[in-house]
Amino acid sequence: MAEHYSSFEYKGTRWFLQRITAVFLIGVLAFHFMLLHFVNHAAEVTFLGTQARMQQVGYFGTMIAFLVTATFHGVNGVYNALINQGLTGTRKQVVKWVLVVASGVLIAQGVRTALYMAGIIA
Amino acid sequence: MSQSYDRGTIEDFGRWKEFSAGMWAWIFHKFSGWVLIGYLFTHIAVLSTATQSGTMYTQTIRGLESLAVVRVLEVGLLAVAVFHILNGVRLLFVDLGVGLEAQDKSFYASLVVSAAIVVASVPTFLAGAF
Ligand code: HEM
Numbered sequence: 001m002a003e004h005y006s007s008f009e010y011k012g013t014r015w016f017l018q019r020i021t022a023v024f025l026i027g028v029l030a031f032h033f034m035l036l037h038f039v040n041h042a043a044e045v046t047f048l049g050t051q052a053r054m055q056q057v058g059y060f061g062t063m064i065a066f067l068v069t070a071t072f073h074g075v076n077g078v079y080n081a082l083i084n085q086g087l088t089g090t091r092k093q094v095v096k097w098v099l100v101v102a103s104g105v106l107i108a109q110g111v112r113t114a115l116y117m118a119g120i121i122a
Numbered sequence: 123m124s125q126s127y128d129r130g131t132i133e134d135f136g137r138w139k140e141f142s143a144g145m146w147a148w149i150f151h152k153f154s155g156w157v158l159i160g161y162l163f164t165h166i167a168v169l170s171t172a173t174q175s176g177t178m179y180t181q182t183i184r185g186l187e188s189l190a191v192v193r194v195l196e197v198g199l200l201a202v203a204v205f206h207i208l209n210g211v212r213l214l215f216v217d218l219g220v221g222l223e224a225q226d227k228s229f230y231a232s233l234v235v236s237a238a239i240v241v242a243s244v245p246t247f248l249a250g251a252f
C-alpha cells in the first residue's frame with residue numbers, strides 16, 4: 001500500500017509549497033473557525049468588533065498571512081488539478097496567468113479590506 | 123511495500139461503485155479543496171463591504187446571518203473544512219511515510235471525527251436560525 005495518491009508531481013517545488021502552506025493553514029483555519037463561531041458568534045459580528053480585532057497588530061498580521069497562504073494553497077491546488085487533467089502548452093500558460101491574476105486581485109482586495117477594517121484607511 | 127495496483131483511472135467516474143477507500147479520499151479531498159477556495163473568493167467579496175462603510179458591513183453580515191439557508195450552508199462549509207483539514211493532515215503523514223499500512227483506516231477515522239465535530243457544532247451554528 002505504499003503508493004502515493006498525491007495529485008502533485010512527487011516532491012516538486014509546488015508539491016512542497018502545497019504542504020508547507022497546509023501545515024500553516026491547519027492552525028489558522030481552526031483558530032478562525034473557533035474565534036468566529038464559538039468565541040464570537042458569526043451572527044453577532046459587527047464592524048466595531050472586527051475593527052477591535054484588526055487593530056491588534058498580531059491579529060492583523062495573522063489575517064494577512066492567512067489570506068496569502070490560503071490563496072496560494074487553494075489556487076495552486078486548482079492549477080495542479082487542471083495539469084492532471086492533461087493541460088499543456090498554450091492553454092496551460094493561459095490558465096496559469098488567469099489564475100495568477102485572479103490570486104493577485106484577491107490578495108489586493110483582501111489587503112485593502114483589511115486596511116479599512118483596521119481603520120488605517122477610511 | 124511498493125507493489126502497485128492497477129485500479130484504472132479515477133477520472134472514469136462511471137466506475138464509482140468499484141472505487142476503493144483511497145479513491146474516495148482523493149475525490150473528497152479535491153471536492154473540499156475546491157469548495158474552500160470558492161468560498162474564500164466569496165468571503166472576501168462579502169467582507170469588502172467594509173470598504174464602503176462600517177454600517178454597510180454590519181448590515182450585510184447581519185442580513186446574511188439572519189437567513190436560515192446561510193446558516194445551513196455554514197454547517198456545510200464547516201463539514202467540508204474539517205474534513206479537508208483532517209484528511210490533509212493524514213496526507214501529510216502519509217507523505218512522511220507514517221502510517222502507510224493504515225491508510226484506509228485513517229481515512230475512515232478522519233470521516234468519523236469530521237462527522238463528530240460537525241454534529242457537536244450544529245447547536246452553536248444554528249442557534250437562533252429558525
Ligand atoms: C462560516 C465561517 C466563517 C466566518 C463566520 C468568517 C468570518 C470572518 C470575519 C467576520 C472576518 C473579518 C475579521 C474579523 O472580524 O476578525 C474574516 C476574515 C477572514 N476570513 Fe473568514 N470566516 C469564515 C470562514 C473562513 C474560511 C473557511 C476561510 C478560508 C478559506 C476564511 C478566510 C478569511 C480570511 C483570509 C480573512 C481575512 C480577510 C482580509 O484580510 O481582508 N474564513 N472572516
Ligand code: HEM
Nearest residue numbers: 006007022025026029074077081152155156158159210211
Ligand atoms: C487547514 C488545513 C489544510 C490542510 C492540512 C490542507 C492539506 C492539503 C493537501 C496535503 C493537499 C494536497 C493533496 C494532494 O497532493 O493531492 C491539498 C490540496 C488542496 N487544498 Fe488544502 N489544506 C488545507 C486548507 C485548505 C484551504 C483553506 C483551501 C482553500 C482556500 C484549500 C484548498 C485546496 C485545494 C483547491 C487543493 C487541491 C485539490 C485537488 O487536488 O484538486 N486547502 N490540501
